[in-house]
Amino acid sequence: RVHGPRAWQPALRFLRPTWKLGPAEPATRVPLDYRLAAGGRIVGDPEGTTSPDNPIGPGQLHRDWSPVGRVLPAPRIEVPEAALADPFAVARPAGFGPVPPFWRWREGHCGTRDEAWLRERCPQMPADFDYRFFQTAAPALIRPRLHGDETVRLDGLVPGGALTFRLPGLVPVAHHAWFDGRAVSARLHLDGVHLDLRAEAAPWRVDLTWRGWVARCPAYHGAVLALASLAEAAGLAVSGEHGLSEEAGS
Secondary structure (H helix, E strand, O other): OEOOOOEEEEEEEOOEEEEEEOOOOOOOOOOOOHHHEOOOEEOOOOOOOEOOOOOOOOOEOOOOOOOOOOOEEOOOEOOOOOOOOOOOOOOOOOOOOOOOOOOHHHHOOOOOOOHHHHHHOOOOOOOOOOHHHHOOOOHHHOOOOEOOOOEEEEOOOOOOOOEEEEOOOEEEEEEEEEOOOOEEEEEOEEEEEEEEOOOOOOOOEEEEEEEOOOOOOOOEEEEEEEEEEHHHHOOOEEOEOOEOOHHHHO
């Protein structure tokens, strides 16, 4: 749910200073930007602490630190099921943009990076690393795995009705080779669909990302990428969460 510009207005509650949410100004367009969603710096915090869920929001009010009697900006984007009411509540940010890796939504999947990891595994990923770390979508936007050739329909994001398009029925195939003579062809996963809707009108841009893994070893020579149709790539090896296994290349 989006709103025009609005602010927390100074108020009294049980004779104690607080804030109440003021009315929103009319708006015909609201950028879907995390800078307008809940979060940001803790207003008045002497340490300059920011929200781990959205460090770039307009600011989070604090009962003890925020300066009373001042008009303070309020989020303009909120999750539909939780309208803003309590000025001190820690609201969940809402947005459609990619989530940076150091925000709590993703950072929590990175695993344990302690002295033991630095000493025994670095630069390999921690043993408890969760591959959801690579998911850049906000949690509510994470979809089951796409394969290509699906129809995508998005309602309510652009003027004039639904935005509909079809993903290409193509997949990159990596032709891996090793110095010891082993070779295998493996298809990559389609794991990202990113829409850039910042332009005032169509055509908008859609970027697709595919991912593949292969374990490093001294005998690995490299890979050559080529595009194939989904039918041509059916039945080829595909890397799992821990890379392309030797069995796939036998």
